[in-house]
Amino acid sequence: EDQVTQSPEALRLQEGESSSLNCSYTVSGLRGLFWYRQDPGKGPEFLFTLYSAGEEKEKERLKATLTKKESFLHITAPKPEDSATYLCAVLSTGFNKFYFGSGTKLNVKP
Amino acid sequence: DTEVTQTPKHLVMGMTNKKSLKCEQHMGHRAMYWYKQKAKKPPELMFVYSYEKLSINESVPSRFSPECPNSSLLNLHLHALQPEDSALYLCASRATKSSYEQYFGPGTRLTVT
Numbered sequence: 690e691d692q693v694t695q696s697p698e699a700l701r702l703q704e705g706e707s708s709s710l711n712c713s714y715t716v717s718g719l720r721g722l723f724w725y726r727q728d729p730g731k732g733p734e735f736l737f738t739l740y741s742a743g744e745e746k747e748k749e750r751l752k753a754t755l756t757k758k759e760s761f762l763h764i765t766a767p768k769p770e771d772s773a774t775y776l777c778a779v780l781s782t783g784f785n786k787f788y789f790g791s792g793t794k795l796n797v798k799p
Numbered sequence: 800d801t802e803v804t805q806t807p808k809h810l811v812m813g814m815t816n817k818k819s820l821k822c823e824q825h826m827g828h829r830a831m832y833w834y835k836q837k838a839k840k841p842p843e844l845m846f847v848y849s850y851e852k853l854s855i856n857e858s859v860p861s862r863f864s865p866e867c868p869n870s871s872l873l874n875l876h877l878h879a880l881q882p883e884d885s886a887l888y889l890c891a892s893r894a895t896k897s898s899y900e901q902y903f904g905p906g907t908r909l910t911v912t
Binding site: 790 | 803805840841842844847849854855887889891898899900901902903904905906908
């Protein structure tokens with residue numbers, strides 16, 4: 690059965706303290722892995738799509754990487770405005786639906 | 800432009816009311832989705848429309864009734880809801896041919912009293 694696990698559940702950083710969020714997945718065939726940012730009470734905001742192992746995408750302080758079993762979202766020198774819940778989702782080749790992880794809640798203190 | 804709009808932003812309804820949530824996108828996407836999200840949980844898929852036809856129904860109770868009048872619009876009709884149906888309802892759309900990422904709207908915060 691397709692499964693997505695995110696860790697840690699919550700992460701507290703000081704401004705400027707770089708770190709990584711993890712998304713581990715088990716799927717029969719990967720069609721794509723997606724990262725979203727969600728602020729409280731709002732819809733998820735699309736960040737990245739990764740399609741194959743070795744692929745990397747960057748946007749400002751965020752960099753997403755993909756291996757055959759997991760994806761990392763690296764946050765370099767985070768700022769308080771990066772505080773949000775980061776969701777990972779996987780689309781497998783057998784199904785037309787996203788499997789979401791439970792998210793990592795990031796809190797960046799000034 | 801990757802905008803999906805949803806109305807209303809907030810809705811409070813009694814268990815005997817009938818109401819509708821609306822979603823609109825003008826990106827030419829041909830797949831549209833309804834999700835339900837409870838606090839501190841990821842979105843849960845409810846329905847998928849592909850080319851205006853219902854393609855996935857995740858065994859959602861019949862008190863939720865989706866409708867896709869055209870390729871830009873998606874409605875969710877609500878009737879006889881229960882307090883446990885209170886949640887953030889999210890609409891999303893996807894360009895089926897070129898990419899798989901879904902773009903979400905801001906959501907409707909529904910409270911059932």
